[in-house]
Amino acid sequence: MSRTALGFILLIIAGVVAPWLNIYPTFLMKGWCFALFACAFNLLLGYTGLLSFGHAAFFGAASYITGHALKVWGLPPEIGLLAGTVFAGVLGYLFGSLAIRRAGIYFAMITLALAQMLYFVWLQMKFTGGEDGLQGVPRGMMFGVIDLTNNVNLYYVVFAIFLFGFFMIYRTIHSPFGQVLKSIRENEPRSISLGYDVAKYKLLAFVISATLSGLAGATKTVVFQLASLTDAHWHMSGEVVLMTLLGGMGTVFGPVVGAFVIVTLQNELADKVGSWVQVIMGFIFVICVLAFRRGIVGELMALFRNLYQRPVGLSARQADVKDTKA
Amino acid sequence: MFELLGITPQALYGQLLVGLINGSFYAILSLGLAVIFGMLNIINFSHGAQYMMGAFIAWIGLTQVGQWIGDPGFSVSYWTALLLSPLLVGAFGIVIERTMLRHLYKLDHLYGLLLTFGIALIIEGLFRDWYGISGQQYEIPEALQGAINLGFMFLPKYRAWVIVASLVVCFATWYVIERTKLGAYLRAGTENPKLTQAFGINVPLMITLTYGFGVALAAFAGVLAAPIFTVGPKMGADLIIVVFAVVVIGGMGSILGSIVTGLALGLIEGLTKVFYSEASAVVIFVIMVIVLLVRPAGLFGRER
Numbered sequence: 001m002s003r004t005a006l007g008f009i010l011l012i013i014a015g016v017v018a019p020w021l022n023i024y025p026t027f028l029m030k031g032w033c034f035a036l037f038a039c040a041f042n043l044l045l046g047y048t049g050l051l052s053f054g055h056a057a058f059f060g061a062a063s064y065i066t067g068h069a070l071k072v073w074g075l076p077p078e079i080g081l082l083a084g085t086v087f088a089g090v091l092g093y094l095f096g097s098l099a100i101r102r103a104g105i106y107f108a109m110i111t112l113a114l115a116q117m118l119y120f121v122w123l124q125m126k127f128t129g130g131e132d133g134l135q136g137v138p139r140g141m142m143f144g145v146i147d148l149t150n151n152v153n154l155y156y157v158v159f160a161i162f163l164f165g166f167f168m169i170y171r172t173i174h175s176p177f178g179q180v181l182k183s184i185r186e187n188e189p190r191s192i193s194l195g196y197d198v199a200k201y202k203l204l205a206f207v208i209s210a211t212l213s214g215l216a217g218a219t220k221t222v223v224f225q226l227a228s229l230t231d232a233h234w235h236m237s238g239e240v241v242l243m244t245l246l247g248g249m250g251t252v253f254g255p256v257v258g259a260f261v262i263v264t265l266q267n268e269l270a271d272k273v274g275s276w277v278q279v280i281m282g283f284i285f286v287i288c289v290l291a292f293r294r295g296i297v298g299e300l301m302a303l304f305r306n307l308y309q310r311p312v313g314l315s316a317r318q319a320d321v322k323d324t325k326a
Numbered sequence: 327m328f329e330l331l332g333i334t335p336q337a338l339y340g341q342l343l344v345g346l347i348n349g350s351f352y353a354i355l356s357l358g359l360a361v362i363f364g365m366l367n368i369i370n371f372s373h374g375a376q377y378m379m380g381a382f383i384a385w386i387g388l389t390q391v392g393q394w395i396g397d398p399g400f401s402v403s404y405w406t407a408l409l410l411s412p413l414l415v416g417a418f419g420i421v422i423e424r425t426m427l428r429h430l431y432k433l434d435h436l437y438g439l440l441l442t443f444g445i446a447l448i449i450e451g452l453f454r455d456w457y458g459i460s461g462q463q464y465e466i467p468e469a470l471q472g473a474i475n476l477g478f479m480f481l482p483k484y485r486a487w488v489i490v491a492s493l494v495v496c497f498a499t500w501y502v503i504e505r506t507k508l509g510a511y512l513r514a515g516t517e518n519p520k521l522t523q524a525f526g527i528n529v530p531l532m533i534t535l536t537y538g539f540g541v542a543l544a545a546f547a548g549v550l551a552a553p554i555f556t557v558g559p560k561m562g563a564d565l566i567i568v569v570f571a572v573v574v575i576g577g578m579g580s581i582l583g584s585i586v587t588g589l590a591l592g593l594i595e596g597l598t599k600v601f602y603s604e605a606s607a608v609v610i611f612v613i614m615v616i617v618l619l620v621r622p623a624g625l626f627g628r629e630r
Binding site: 283 | 435444571622
């Protein structure tokens with residue numbers, strides 16, 4: 001059995017068993033939402049080499065649209081989730097077409113600026129409720145039969161949504177399309193010279209990533225029954241970068257680990273240290289960048305490789321250098 | 327004509343002045359970003375936090391230091407702070423460059439962005455913890471209180487001073503980089519660091535000092551801003567995102583380009599406030615979108 005299959009099985013077991021371990025279910029659901037968000041982000045950063053600093057735009061937009069669809073239009077949750085997700089995808093197409101016109105650092109600045117623009121739009125529009133946000137979003141009956149007001153039902157729906165998104169990302173990464181994305185990450189000029197329309201590939205990766213980020217944001221609205229400006233703020237964009245970096249960018253399971261670590265930290269620290277949470281997040285950022293660039297899962301995988309499969313004819317140090325380049 | 331649109335000339339001139347002041351800040355900050363980017367190849371995400379630090383140091387000097395040393399009569403004046411605050415923040419920047427940033431030059435540029443983002447979170451979080459989220463007032467220095475009557479409007483002296491001071495600093499920076507021997511070394515180091523070093527110029531030292539200087543510019547802008555805006559931990563973060571958009575619009579290839587773009591966008595923002603105030607928060611971002619569609623490399627940029 002491959003390690004990935006083992007990972008999948010462990011993940012599913014953990015997800016199914018977790019609510020019976022006396023863990024606060026809302027916390028778990030928050031974890032899965034952010035895990036999906038981070039995995040969607042990782043498709044772009046880890047596998048295509050594009051750093052978007054505006055992913056909160058998609059998370060927040062889907063959150064507002066789903067909230068509005070459920071609360072004001074009274075749509076059933078599955079349609080509400082779909083509306084938010086589709087909206088995020090369309091937004092991803094618009095932002096993506098603009099942002100891929102520049103590369104590297106400019107790409108990051110453009111996505112950040114576009115997300116900030118949207119933030120001001122939400123702030124001024126009437127239906128978002130401004131600083132208060134959309135509160136008391138009803139959960140409703142999924143497909144007319146699953147009562148989402150029951151926390152256990154909701155938990156498994158959220159977990160199923162996560163698995164669906166996670167599997168989509170996994171399939172994307174391991175498809176021929178995903179191989180092209182990786183080749184763009186490694187050497188863009190060469191991909192162009194091989195005849196790939198790089199811009200098209202980047203845009204499609206951006207749209208997939210935005211859509212699934214939207215799905216995460218929409219699900220989060222159903223869980224917390226709240227859509228607010230926090231979801232669309234640039235702090236949120238920074239958080240998802242941190243989750244991916246900490247867990248291990250360019251690894252399948254890294255963002256899941258990173259998301260749960262950060263959500264746990266925020267949960268544990270919020271009442272103990274108050275505003276120091278931001279300082280601690282900043283320190284984690286600095287430490288990750290300086291000393292820990294492969295992230296938790298990346299480091300574990302490197303350790304595993306060094307212990308069991310020392311590459312022939314390549315010293316461990318050279319292998320290290322190769323890894324950090326990715 | 328103004329009356330037809332329901333706008334008084336006073337309101338128009340007033341907003342143009344505010345626009346020019348914002349434009350001066352955009353110019354200094356984007357200039358600092360461009361100088362740092364040219365030499366270090368990183369985008370300094372903590373620029374906004376360092377601007378905020380500059381303002382806070384001035385405020386602490388004026389109102390807090392006296393109590394700390396047990397002599398309530400003692401305070402650091404605005405004019406001293408204008409010199410001292412950039413020096414302190416610049417020194418802080420040099421420490422960051424020496425201890426952290428220099429380890430990242432061989433890696434992808436994005437790591438520099440991520441590191442400085444983390445530093446920005448730390449600085450902002452610390453100041454929020456120490457002084458709370460709400461802003462502090464900084465009094466306008468005595469010599470610059472009051473206003474000048476220009477005939478068509480009253481020009482507050484302090485605002486005129488901000489515009490003059492920032493223009494002088496911007497053009498002095500431009501002059502040093504484009505017209506002096508030191509600037510020639512700097513440009514050579516930007517163009518080809520290895521060759522420059524082979525000619526016996528200490529490039530690593532130059533990089534360190536460049537970062538220190540760029541950061542000091544941000545702090546200088548912070549002190550200038552202290553009496554106009556409230557001094558609070560959030561003052562830098564929102565501003566820096568707008569400055570990023572300014573940088574995307576102008577492109578970071580040209581020093582003069584950054585200054586002109588910054589001032590022009592400030593003015594446009596001010597005009598938008600007069601004619602369609604709902605759009606004033608987003609107008610710069612909208613211009614960025616248009617520039618990306620028409621001229622993706624930026625107005626003064628080169629495709630690279």
